[in-house]
Amino acid sequence: MKAVSRLSATVVASDGLRIRSPSCSVESTARAQAWMKRWRATLWCVVWVAGRLCLAGETPVANDESLTAEIAQLLVSGTPCRRLELRLAPGLTVSAQHALDLGNFKHLAPEAAKVLCDFQGDLIALDGLRQLEPDAAAFLALYKGALSLSGLVAIDDDSAKALARHKGELYLNGLATLPASTAQALNGYSGDALCLAGLGTLTEESALPLVTANSLALILDGLPRLTPAVGRALAKYEGFYLSLGGLQTLDVHTAQCLAESKALRLLLNGLADLPAEAASKLAAFQRLELHLNGLTSLSTETARALATCKVEALHLEGLSDISPEVAVVLARSHSWTGRLPGVTALLGEDGLLVARELSGREGAVSLPHLKKVSAEAWATLSAKPDIAIPPRDSITIVPVMP
Numbered sequence: 462m463k464a465v466s467r468l469s470a471t472v473v474a475s476d477g478l479r480i481r482s483p484s485c486s487v488e489s490t491a492r493a494q495a496w497m498k499r500w501r502a503t504l505w506c507v508v509w510v511a512g513r514l515c516l517a518g519e520t521p522v523a524n525d526e527s528l529t530a531e532i533a534q535l536l537v538s539g540t541p542c543r544r545l546e547l548r549l550a551p552g553l554t555v556s557a558q559h560a561l562d563l564g565n566f567k568h569l570a571p572e573a574a575k576v577l578c579d580f581q582g583d584l585i586a587l588d589g590l591r592q593l594e595p596d597a598a599a600f601l602a603l604y605k606g607a608l609s610l611s612g613l614v615a616i617d618d619d620s621a622k623a624l625a626r627h628k629g630e631l632y633l634n635g636l637a638t639l640p641a642s643t644a645q646a647l648n649g650y651s652g653d654a655l656c657l658a659g660l661g662t663l664t665e666e667s668a669l670p671l672v673t674a675n676s677l678a679l680i681l682d683g684l685p686r687l688t689p690a691v692g693r694a695l696a697k698y699e700g701f702y703l704s705l706g707g708l709q710t711l712d713v714h715t716a717q718c719l720a721e722s723k724a725l726r727l728l729l730n731g732l733a734d735l736p737a738e739a740a741s742k743l744a745a746f747q748r749l750e751l752h753l754n755g756l757t758s759l760s761t762e763t764a765r766a767l768a769t770c771k772v773e774a775l776h777l778e779g780l781s782d783i784s785p786e787v788a789v790v791l792a793r794s795h796s797w798t799g800r801l802p803g804v805t806a807l808l809g810e811d812g813l814l815v816a817r818e819l820s821g822r823e824g825a826v827s828l829p830h831l832k833k834v835s836a837e838a839w840a841t842l843s844a845k846p847d848i849a850i851p852p853r854d855s856i857t858i859v860p861v862m863p
Contacts, residue, residue, distance in 0.1 A: 526589075528563060530572035536561060537580045560584035564612070567591060574600035588612040588635075598623035611635045611659070621646035625674075628652045634659040634683075641666040647674065654678035658707075665690045672698035679724075682706035682731070692718030702726035706755075711739045720745040728752040730779075737762035744770040751796075752776040757803065758783070764790040772796050779803050785814035792822040799826040806833040808859060813838045820845040833857045 559582035567589050574597040577585055585601075586609040593601075593613060598620040601608060607630035614635045616624075621643050624631060630653045636643075637659055647655065648670040655676045660683045668691050671679060677700050684707045687695070692715040695703065703724035708731045711719075716739040719727065725748050732755045735743075740763045743751070751772045756779050759767070764787045767775060775796040781803035783791075791797050799822065807816050816838035819826045827849040834842070839858050842848050850856075 526566060527568040527570070528566040528573045528587075529570055530576050533573040533576035536563070537576055560586065562586050564588045569593065569597050571596035571600060574598075577601065578603040580604060580606070582606060584609065586611075593620045595619040595623050599626075602627040605629055607653075608632065609634075616643060618642050618646040622649065625649040630654040630656065632656045632658075637661050637683075639663065639667045641670070644668075644670040647671065649674065651675035652677070654680060656680040658682040660684060663687075663691055665694050668694035669697075675700075677701040678704070680704045680706075685709050687715050687719075689714040689718050693721075695719070696722040699723040700725070702728060702750075704728040704730075706730045708732055711735065711743070713738050713742055716740075716742040717745070719743065722746060722748065725749040726752065730754040732756060735759075735763055737766050740766035741769075743767075747771045750774040750776065754779040757781045759787050761786040761790065768794040768797070770796050774798050776800070781805070783815055785811055785818065788815040788818035792818045795824075799824055801826070801828050802830050804828055805830050807831065807838045807842075808833060808835050813841065816841040820848060822847075825849070831856060833859065835859050836861050 561577075561580060561582060561584070564586055566587065569587060569590055571594060578600050584607040585604060587601075588609055588611045590610060590612050591614065593610065593616060595617070601610075602624055603626075605628065608624075608627055609632040610624075611632050611634035613633060614637065616633065616636065624633075625647050626649065628651070631650065634656060636657060639657065639660055641664065644667040651674065653676070655671070655674065655678070657671075658680055660681060663681065663684055665688075672695055679695075679698055679700055679702075681695075682704055684705060686708065687705070689712075695705070696718050701724070703722060703726070705719075706728055708729055711729070711732055713736075719729075720743050727746055727748065727750070729743075730752055732753060735753065735756060737760060744766050747770075749772060751770060751774075753767075754776055756777060758780065759777070761784070767777075768790050773796065775794065776798055777791075778798075778800050780801055783801070783804065806812065812835055816834075819828075820841050825847045826845075828842070829849060829851065831850050832855075834856055836858050839853075839856070842850055843853075
């Protein structure tokens with residue numbers, strides 16, 4: 462395919478005004494945008510390159526399935542996108558200010574990979590690739606930003622070993638299984654984050670090489686459950702944070718294993734329910750932070766168990782329904798962060814009791830999304846300076862019934 466050196470662009474303002482040039486340069490497009498920005502508050506740029514429509518400043522890419530060195534050079538030196546959000550896995554979105562979304566390419570020549578490694582942006586997404594040659598992987602590993610290869614459903618050990626030299630975030634969310642040999646090949650990874658959020662199962666033999674790698678973060682958000690053996694293996698991970706956001710259940714034995722985790726931050730945000738017995742075991746976790754943001758409610762017994770946790774920050778940001786009894790327990794917890802973005806209403810007698818307990822807490826409390834509150838509860842909350850609540854004119858205050 463012949464390289465495209467000039468772009469056909471249309472600049473579109475929010476009210477429909479258009480300026481079109483059939484062969485304007487990148488610089489001309491930028492000047493047109495700058496001119497229109499002086500006249501319009503909102504500006505969208507629509508760029509058509511080789512048959513592909515790109516919106517809102519997205520980096521233009523070609524419509525051919527093979528990414529050659531010639532096209533790669535054009536993309537690396539072409540129009541940068543201002544912001545790109547990629548949904549890499551359920552509940553996992555990566556946002557980058559300067560990124561290349563190359564998801565429509567299915568083949569990557571090593572020569573093109575060599576060019577891409579010089580890209581100065583935050584993220585390269587090659588999620589259309591279904592296979593990756595070791596030579597291409599070696600060049601991609603030299604790229605300094607985040608690298609997403611989540612279209613790969615399998616990867617040979619040589620390519621995995623080459624990618625392990627990458628120092629930025631590495632996303633391999635297309636892998637549903639991880640053979641022990643591939644895990645061993647990734648053992649040399651010491652970058653910012655190794656994300657394998659597509660794994661539905663994990664054996665102890667595959668877990669051990671991952672946890673002994675020196676990555677800052679290990680993300681395994683696709684695992685719906687863990688055996689105690691795998692839990693013990695993952696507990697050996699000593700990175701910045703370990704995310705197991707796909708766990709839907711947690712038995713007592715696995716909770717006890719995870720409580721011994723050496724990760725600074727343990728994220729279990731997929732749990733929608735936590736029995737008191739498992740909470741009691743998990744509360745033995747004594748590192749920096751414990752995240753349980755998937756819980757929307759707590760029993761009094763579970764709250765009491767978690768309140769004994771000695772972490773610096775216990776995150777329960779998913780709570781939307783809090784009983785007065787749970788409020789009593791949380792208000793006295795020194796580990797709880799005090800953040801309740803899920804609580805939108807405090808009404809009736811229970812709402813007033815919850816407000817009183819929260820207002821009596823030593824430390825900050827945040828109710829950023831509170832929308833409806835009784836007049837008495839509002840008076841109680843607003844009297845405490847440490848409670849962050851929306852302004853009065855944005856909240857519906859329900860009068861007290863006579």
